[in-house]
Amino acid sequence: MxxxxxxxxxxxxxxxxxxxxxxxxxxxxxxxxxxxxxxxxxxxxxxxxxxxxxxxxxxxxxxxxxxxxxxxxxxDAEPTWLREWIEFERAATTLRWFELAYVPGLLQTERYARSTLAGGRFAAEDVDRIVASRLERQSILQRPRPPQLVAVLDEAVLRRPVLGQPGLMAEQCEYLAHVAADEHIQVHVVPMDAGMYLGLAGQFIIAELPDGARVAHADNQLSAQIVDAPADVATLAKTWEVVRNEALPRRQSIELIKEVAKSWT
The missing domain is CATH 1.10.260 (434 Repressor (Amino-terminal Domain))
Structure with missing residues (x-):
């Protein structure tokens, strides 16, 4: 702090x-x-x-x-619209993160993080600031008592190309497989053959705090929303259980990530 x-x-x-x-x-x-x-x-x-x-x-x-x-x-150097959530993220003992579109921010390489901001939405200096902030956030995973991060991502995240960035997805997938071997980081992949499943309604994160309370984060094209009403968080927690059950076990997920990494080379 x-x-x-x-x-x-x-x-x-x-x-x-x-x-x-x-x-x-x-x-x-x-x-x-x-x-x-x-x-x-x-x-x-x-x-x-x-x-x-x-x-x-x-x-x-x-x-x-x-x-x-x-x-x-x-x-603060971090994006204002994320400020409240980042404080929860820093305080969390456990983070349960589901992603449909991108690799979770805490597990992104610098090149990948920069590519998610492409398209002219931000000025160059803002891109540099946001990328630096995102990479700094990752330091919580290297601290003496890091949170337990359980990330579930749709296989499409791994297979979506980044145009004009040769080698980027191979690098990102290799990095993902590497960090997924850490004891406090679990990465699970929902395979393409899972078909339609509840998680397709949108990505979200649930943080468990030291006092046992839970708070969630959900965002869309226009805004980010912090969800702390117990009933709403409970609903997201039920969705998490369904999504987690659709995903491959940890070891199989890492093998799939490595396989996809090779497909990008």
Whole structure:
């Protein structure tokens, strides 16, 4: 956690202390549990925009805490629209990631990451910044106590060519097979012969936090959405189980990835 994030958390703690409220009482006032407030206070889970807005509305701060969160995002090198999710990602003990279109961001090579931003959507300097941010995010997998990452991807992800980039997919598949051998990383592939299955409705990620809470991330062409309502997360968890059961076992998945890598050479 950076200095700017520490500052925001300290301001939240000081604000609550100034009101003379316990974590339980403060949580009740803004519609959250005391354990949720405690987890935010200690940095176990990041304060979301909804959390900050609840404080601003309950105590009529004039939007102080939402502005503080937005300013924090501006100070960070990571894309603003991903800022909240990245904090959850850093805090997670387990990440369950399903992808239909791309290799999961935490497992991308630099060339592959850059290719996903092609098409003129971003200025050159923005592409450099986003790629650097994505690669920096991967550092959570090398820390002393990394999260358990279980990634499931559709076989089409491995077989989709990147035009004008010879060798890119071979490199990416070889890298994927290499990291999939790590104890804390599992990569599973849903084979083409699985036919139609529930996962085709869209990609998503479920993060399990140190306090046992779960939060999810889903995105589309226009926006990213953080899902933390228990019923919605439970629905995605059921979908995850169905998708995971459609995928090949770990060893067979790695063999398939290696086979596809050779097909690209």
């Amino acid at each position: 950076g200095i700017a994030t520490d500052y925001v958390l300290e301001e939240l703690r000081l604000f609550r202390a100034g009101l003379g409220l316990s974590q339980d009482d403060f949580g009740k006032a803004i519609g959250y549990s005391g354990s949720h407030v405690s987890s935010v206070d200690t940095g176990g889970r990041p304060p979301t925009k909804e959390y900050m807005r609840a404080i601003d509305e309950r105590y009529r701060t004039g939007g102080r805490f939402v502005r503080m969160l937005e300013r924090l995002a501006q100070l």
